[in-house]
Amino acid sequence: MNNETQPMRIPRISVPRHPVWPALGAAEKTALKARIKTLLKERNALLVSHYYVDGDLQALAEETGGCVADSLEMARFGSETDAETLVVCGVRFMGETAKILNPEKRVLMPELKATCSLDEGCPADAFSAFCDAHPDHTVVVYANTSVEAKARADWMVTSSIALPIVKYLRAQDKKVLWAPDKHLGHYIQQVTGVDMLLWQGSCVVHEEFKSVALERLRRLHPDAAVLVHPESPDEIIEQADVIGSTTALIDAVASMHNPEFIIATDEGIFWKMKQLAPGKKLIAAPTAGEGATCESCAHCPWMAMNALQNLEQVLRSGGNEIRINEAIRQKAVVPIQRMLDFSKAQSA
Numbered sequence: 001m002n003n004e005t006q007p008m009r010i011p012r013i014s015v016p017r018h019p020v021w022p023a024l025g026a027a028e029k030t031a032l033k034a035r036i037k038t039l040l041k042e043r044n045a046l047l048v049s050h051y052y053v054d055g056d057l058q059a060l061a062e063e064t065g066g067c068v069a070d071s072l073e074m075a076r077f078g079s080e081t082d083a084e085t086l087v088v089c090g091v092r093f094m095g096e097t098a099k100i101l102n103p104e105k106r107v108l109m110p111e112l113k114a115t116c117s118l119d120e121g122c123p124a125d126a127f128s129a130f131c132d133a134h135p136d137h138t139v140v141v142y143a144n145t146s147v148e149a150k151a152r153a154d155w156m157v158t159s160s161i162a163l164p165i166v167k168y169l170r171a172q173d174k175k176v177l178w179a180p181d182k183h184l185g186h187y188i189q190q191v192t193g194v195d196m197l198l199w200q201g202s203c204v205v206h207e208e209f210k211s212v213a214l215e216r217l218r219r220l221h222p223d224a225a226v227l228v229h230p231e232s233p234d235e236i237i238e239q240a241d242v243i244g245s246t247t248a249l250i251d252a253v254a255s256m257h258n259p260e261f262i263i264a265t266d267e268g269i270f271w272k273m274k275q276l277a278p279g280k281k282l283i284a285a286p287t288a289g290e291g292a293t294c295e296s297c298a299h300c301p302w303m304a305m306n307a308l309q310n311l312e313q314v315l316r317s318g319g320n321e322i323r324i325n326e327a328i329r330q331k332a333v334v335p336i337q338r339m340l341d342f343s344k345a346q347s348a
C-alpha cells in the first residue's frame with residue numbers, strides 16, 4: 001500500500017475485559033450516591049458524563065447540576081460552568097478535551113486507563129508522519145484522539161458536527177486528511193464528495209455490528225426504525241433510517257412515531273432513551289456472530305471502567321487528574337476552539 005491511500009500500519013489494540021463491579025444493594029447504592037453528592041459539593045465539582053456510561057453515573061450527573069451528553073456537548077459544558085473541578089465519566093480523550101479547554105480547572109476521571117480504540121489506533125508519531133507526507137491537505141481529526149494528534153490538526157470534529165464542517169471545507173475546495181475512524185470518514189466522504197485521505201482506525205464496539213443478522217432482525221420488526229451511529233461499518237449504515245451522533249439517535253427515539261427502534265450503538269445509550277421515551281421498545285442491533293468475543297457485546301469496555309465506586313474514590317483522593325504539557329495544549333486547543341466557534345456561528 002502506498003501513502004496515498006493507506007497511511008500507516010494500525011497498531012494492534014489490546015481490548016480489556018469488561019470490569020466486574022461488586023453488586024450494590026439498594027440501601028448501599030443510595031448511601032454511596034449520597035456520599036458522592038456531599039463530596040461534589042465539598043470539592044466544588046461537577047460530573048460530566050457520556051451517554052455510554054452506567055445509568056447511575058448519568059442520573060447522578062443530572063441530579064447534581066452536571067451534564068450528560070455527547071462529545072460535543074461535554075466539551076462545551078466544561079467552559080460554561082464555574083465549578084473548580086470537572087469529573088469526567090467517559091473515556092480519556094473526553095477528560096483531555098475538558099482540560100485542554102479549561103486549563104485552570106482540575107479535571108479528574110474515575111479511571112485514567114479508560115481509553116478508546118480510535119485513539120489507541122492513531123499513534124502521534126505515525127500520524128504526524130502521515131500529515132507531513134500530505135502538506136496540501138487540511139487535517140481534520142475526530143475528538144477520539146490523543147492531545148498530540150489534536151495538536152497536529154487544523155480542525156477537531158465530533159460526530160454531531162463532522163458533516164457541516166467537512167461541507168464547509170468542500171465549499172473552499174479543500175482536500176481533507178481525516179483521522180482516525182475509517183467508517184465515519186468514509187460515510188462523510190460519501191455524503192460530501194470531498195477529496196479525503198482516510199486513516200484506517202475503527203471502533204471495536206461499532207465494528208462488531210453484523211449486517212446479515214440486522215437484515216433478519218429488520219424483517220422480524222417491520223415497524224422498527226433503525227438508528228445507527230456513523231462509527232459503524234458501511235453495511236450497517238446502509239440499513240439505517242437515522243444516522244447520527246448519540247444525541248441525534250436519542251432525539252430520534254423521542255421524536256419519531258415508530259413503536260420500536262433497532263439501535264446500533266453502545267447500549268449505555270438505552271438509559272437516556274428509556275428516560276425520554278418510556279413507552280418505546282428498544283432493540284439492540286445484533287453483534288455476536290461466529291467467533292464472538294468479549295468485544296461483541298455492544299458495550300465499550302473502557303466506558304465500563306467508570307462506576308460509582310471509583311468515582312467516590314477519586315473524589316476523596318483528588319487523584320486521577322488529567323495533566324497536559326502546556327506547549328502541546330496551546331496547539332491542541334486551536335482545532336477544538338475552531339470547531340466550537342464554527343458550531344456557535346451555525347446556531348446564531
Ligand code: 13P
Binds near residue numbers: 203229
Ligand atoms: P458521540 O460524540 O456521538 O457521543 O460519540 C462518541 C463516541 O465515542 C461514540 O463511540
Ligand code: SF4
Binds near residue numbers: 116117118266301302
Ligand atoms: Fe472509542 Fe468505540 Fe468506546 Fe466510543 S465506543 S469510546 S469510539 S472504543
